[in-house]
């Protein structure tokens with residue numbers, strides 16, 4: 456089944472888990488969710504107990520719909536939203552040595568990003584990364600590309616073809632912060648190239664149902680005052696989202712102070728360029744002052760919290776509780792390859808750990824709970840990327856962006872069952888999940904199963920199963936993923 460194949464009306468039967476609010480995680484062990492041909496949720500039932508008869512009693516017109524049933528111990532969960540990552544940096548995942556932000560950029564990052572001037576190189580990296588993020592249950596991703604228009608456009612095309620929702624941004628960098636081999640030639644060419652990418656993305660997906668453009672000044676040191684102002688105007692004239700980095704590292708903040716002496720703060724640099732808007736995603740925000748938090752909140756700009764990257768590059772522990780208390784909207788970002796994993800589930804763990812390190816100095820109130828990080832990974836992220844009415848939870852009228860999570864025994868990937876794995880690469884949606892899932896919870900299992908990363912003993916409450924998933928689960932537990940009702944990944 457290709458990502459563009461028609462979908463049938465489907466009932467998703469079994470447990471589901473989603474955030475109702477930052478404070479409330481709903482766990483429904485006996486659910487049924489009806490999704491129509493457009494991928495829109497039409498009903499949510501909470502007391503069905505795996506019995507389609509009870510569904511049809513209330514929704515007679517759904518007799519004949521496909522049924523996808525949870526297998527073994529598992530649940531449906533909303534697709535993850537990665538609010539900040541760098542697709543071209545994927546080959547460097549796990550490589551950062553002892554560097555910090557500015558030395559990491561020049562040592563690892565700029566040379567790799569420059570290599571995406573080659574379209575075959577870009578294709579290899581981008582198709583791999585989109586597959587990788589989908590396999591971890593990421594249904595929406597805010598991507599930085601590079602300065603190259605053809606490669607940026609390719610990333611957008613791949614996301615559209617694979618059915619992953621994405622914001623895709625051509626990176627702008629005009630100053631000598633960037634090496635001469637990897638830099639925009641001028642502000643005028645940066646604007647022209649950014650416009651070209653915006654036009655391409657709008658042409659392949661006119662309504663932005665799957666892919667949307669995002670104006671992407673890399674960060675203040677990479678862009679002159681003139682460039683930042685021009686990009687603020689471009690975002691306004693094209694009605695685009697904006698993404699950039701802010702206050703990640705103390706050396707970077709000192710550099711911004713030197714480069715923009717007339718500005719009161721890092722956030723003020725962006726504000727002067729009209730880059731702080733309700734459609735702006737600011738990555739990191741580790742060291743924002745109280746005045747900057749107030750400014751960012753007053754403009755409605757949102758935060759991508761990237762704890763794995765913050766720790767890897769020893770940037771700091773973002774004070775997420777304080778940012779939430781300041782009224783800021785926050786999602787999670789993997790920030791590959793500052794971050795060492797493409798997984799938002801891993802980012803949930805890292806967000807918990809970072810909050811616990813803060814708690815050791817700031818007190819217990821700083822600790823984030825499992826429910827809170829799952830909220831940031833779904834509903835919070837949806838708000839950051841402007842999709843809060845569509846994704847992030849299971850409600851009538853929202854779209855079916857979801858993952859099927861299975862704990863305990865998990866299926867052996869198709870490629871490990873004796874076939875030629877290369878045949879299946881990037882093509883996992885060819886296997887019919889509805890057929891697999893329709894066998895029912897108690898049906899004999901003919902496919903090989905192996906014990907997954909989460910051991911289940913049968914004594915756990917539902918709440919404990921969710922905790923175990925967050926602390927020790929990975930992509931082996933994500934056995935199927937849907938976007939707008941369309942199957943986009945399965946094991």
Ligand SMILES: O=c1[nH]c(=O)c2nc[nH]c2[nH]1
Nearest residue numbers: 541673674700764790793
């Ligand atoms: O984590 C980061 N990754 C990057 O690529 C980058 N560029 C500027 N600042 C950055 N921070």
Ligand SMILES: [Zn+2]
Nearest residue numbers: 541700738790
């Ligand atoms: Zn980043």
